[in-house]
Amino acid sequence: MKKVLLQGRGLTKVFTQGQTNNKALDEVDVDIFEKDFTIIMGSSGAGKSTLLYALSQMDAVTEGTVSYRGQELTRLKAKQLAKLRAEEFGFVFQQTHLVSNLTLYENVAVAGFLGKKGSSSQIQRRAQTLLTQMGVEKAENRLPSQVSGGEAQRAAIARAMIGEPGLLFADEPTGALNRSHTGEVLDLLTALNQSGQSVLMVTHDLRAAVRGNRILYLEDGKILDELELPAYQAAQDRQREGRISGWLSKLQW
Numbered sequence: 535m536k537k538v539l540l541q542g543r544g545l546t547k548v549f550t551q552g553q554t555n556n557k558a559l560d561e562v563d564v565d566i567f568e569k570d571f572t573i574i575m576g577s578s579g580a581g582k583s584t585l586l587y588a589l590s591q592m593d594a595v596t597e598g599t600v601s602y603r604g605q606e607l608t609r610l611k612a613k614q615l616a617k618l619r620a621e622e623f624g625f626v627f628q629q630t631h632l633v634s635n636l637t638l639y640e641n642v643a644v645a646g647f648l649g650k651k652g653s654s655s656q657i658q659r660r661a662q663t664l665l666t667q668m669g670v671e672k673a674e675n676r677l678p679s680q681v682s683g684g685e686a687q688r689a690a691i692a693r694a695m696i697g698e699p700g701l702l703f704a705d706e707p708t709g710a711l712n713r714s715h716t717g718e719v720l721d722l723l724t725a726l727n728q729s730g731q732s733v734l735m736v737t738h739d740l741r742a743a744v745r746g747n748r749i750l751y752l753e754d755g756k757i758l759d760e761l762e763l764p765a766y767q768a769a770q771d772r773q774r775e776g777r778i779s780g781w782l783s784k785l786q787w
């Protein structure tokens with residue numbers, strides 16, 4: 535029986551600009567399960583990023599509740615929420631947002647010190663181990679401007695993992711990468727998930743979606759449908775892509 539990690543109920547987000555109200559999320563009920571690699575798909579403007587920000591509470595919802603391991607985040611004070619987010623959530627975005635005048639190693643270690651999980655020598659060791667695990671140890675003393683887009687994104691994943699998050703949120707993490715760097719980053723996210731890391735990822739890309747075991751399809755701020763898949767196996771990429779694209783075409787993606 536899967537355990538619910540994150541739960542959203544009645545999630546509604548309205549953006550108001552002048553006289554116009556835009557309902558980006560419309561009473562979404564959603565459960566995200568522990569150890570799953572959950573994917574959010576949907577056409578442009580469907581509300582995918584808004585849902586990710588609502589579930590991670592990076593952005594407040596207009597209505598609804600979000601609970602993480604049974605604790606209601608939408609009731610927490612700003613300081614308590616910031617602490618929980620720092621301790622339990624990791625984030626990866628399309629742009630890496632690495633600090634430009636720090637090396638890759640420093641970017642990862644500094645995030646660890648800010649998260650305050652463990653002693654300083656434990657954090658330094660963990661930063662080193664993660665950079666090695668992400669295959670960027672040779673570039674760890676270079677600045678973000680001195681590495682490839684793929685290396686920078688792999689360091690950004692190491693930074694997201696330094697606090698040992700309960701849930702890793704990824705918003706189009708391969709959106710700015712070429713084909714081979716996309717494959718490398720997806721392999722890393724898959725390996726993390728296979729070692730027990732829960733991942734929630736927004737993507738447009740079928741090659742990224744095949745990595746998930748559960749895909750949610752969003753349209754006009756509502757979850758229209760979802761698809762369950764067996765755990766990812768590299769040899770089944772084509773078969774999974776076919777299954778997902780068949781499902782998406784029925785949804786008129």
Ligand SMILES: Nc1ncnc2c1ncn2[C@@H]1O[C@H](COP(=O)(O)OP(=O)(O)OP(=O)(O)O)[C@@H](O)[C@H]1O
Nearest residue numbers: 549550556558576577578579580581582583584585
């Ligand atoms: N800060 C904002 N202010 C006003 N409207 C916003 C804001 N952020 C998002 N929206 C609107 O909310 C809706 C959902 O946006 P969102 O970015 O969540 O979509 P998406 O599915 O992630 O799209 P894409 O795939 O293009 O990134 C869109 O109509 C968008 O224009």
